[in-house]
Amino acid sequence: MLEWNGVHMKAIMLFGDSDTYGSFDPEGLGWAGRLRSFIETHYEEEIAVYNLGIPGNTTIDILKRFEREFTARKAEKNIVIFAIGVNDARYVNGKPVSKIQEVKKTIQKIITLSRKHAQNIIFIGLTKIDEAKTRPTIWSAEEEFINKQIVLFNKEIKKICDKNKTPFIPVMDIIGKKDLYDDGVHPTNKGHEKLFQHIKKNLIALKIL
Template sequence: MRPLLIKALLTVTAASLLLFLYGFVAGARDVLYPQAGSSVAKPQEQAKKKAGTLQIVSLGDSLTRGVGDKEGIGYIGRVKTSLQQTYGQKAALTNLAVSGAKAPDLLKQLSDKGAQYTLKSADLIVLTIGGNDLFPDWGVMGTTDFSNYRPDTATFQKNAQAILAKIREANPKSPIFWMGLYNPFEDVQELKNTSSIVVNWNASLEQTALAYPNVYIVPVFDLFQSRGKDLLYTDHFHPNEKGYALMANRLLQNLASQLSLEEAGAKK
């Protein structure tokens, strides 16, 4: 009886050793000799992600924060809702925007390890920045001679390049949608010469984005043109609910096109 027990124990031990060695060799082979395409998800994993939740990360200033919106969701919150209701696409939103931020502030935030970690898992990145860089402080705008005003476009372009580089450092592939600027002051007599400044600013942003793949500038200037009284909040700077809704619709059109989304119930 005893020899049989010892023999059984030896057999089990030998089998366990063989399984361990097989697992070790297989693991070492995957590390030392990875198969082609081993760094990408398997087909079933890709399908699961496509059918799962779209991870949205939003960045920037008070526009992305939603200031002026009584509902407190701004354009990006409306986009999240519309993705679910219109396209049947589940979405999760992480809004890292900070009211009052300028381009250097965003650049500093992007150097934070927490922001880099959040961006790494994003399927979609949306931002607004530049409005606080373009115009001087609200308190002195009425005394600024905008016929001779020349914003520091060159510095903004350098900051924009650095912002995109930082985002791509954390997330090399996910699409980036950068919202353009509108002019909230075109109906103010003292600030009537500001529209051309905003147009040129947007053009410089579009030129900067051309150097980066999968980066899209979403124009909104035309949405607010001659409609400030209807679309702006009482501070005459931020959008109201109607203004944010228009921005959300414009962004959603771009998202649907670039991500090849189909409306829920649409024929394939």
């Protein structure tokens, strides 16, 4: 169990993909890096914030590594925040990477497993992309992101969260095309700043912060 000067800490673990990791925002380190900086600056209580975002991760990737990552960082009070689903919604060679029914089952498993360990669980919704730049993506002629699929996954993940009375922070309308990097997928530093401000406001409202 984590301790700081003999006092048990609160741990906030952020599980996600490249947006959580902070890709293409080396200065601010994404919304997650901004959140960590805000917490370290404004809270006297010892809170450890862990960015566990891995570029390319899908929901099943998160499920597979969750318990191992959590156990290595658990504290007296644990909060887990998930920002996942966009990579599941992409297409490769015209076929979806993940079927919606599979994703729904995986999200439920993640919630059930998280409840065994954490006092608070929060999901962050999906962000839209710029289809003019993602059909195909600039990094692969075989890979596509389509907003219709992203909207569907966002809707279904929210339904599961509602069913489990798990907080869901919607972000789909927080950033637009002008807030995306040249690849049409990842937020710019301004996009990450908007996401951070919105997520921070909601975490305060939920009394997480």
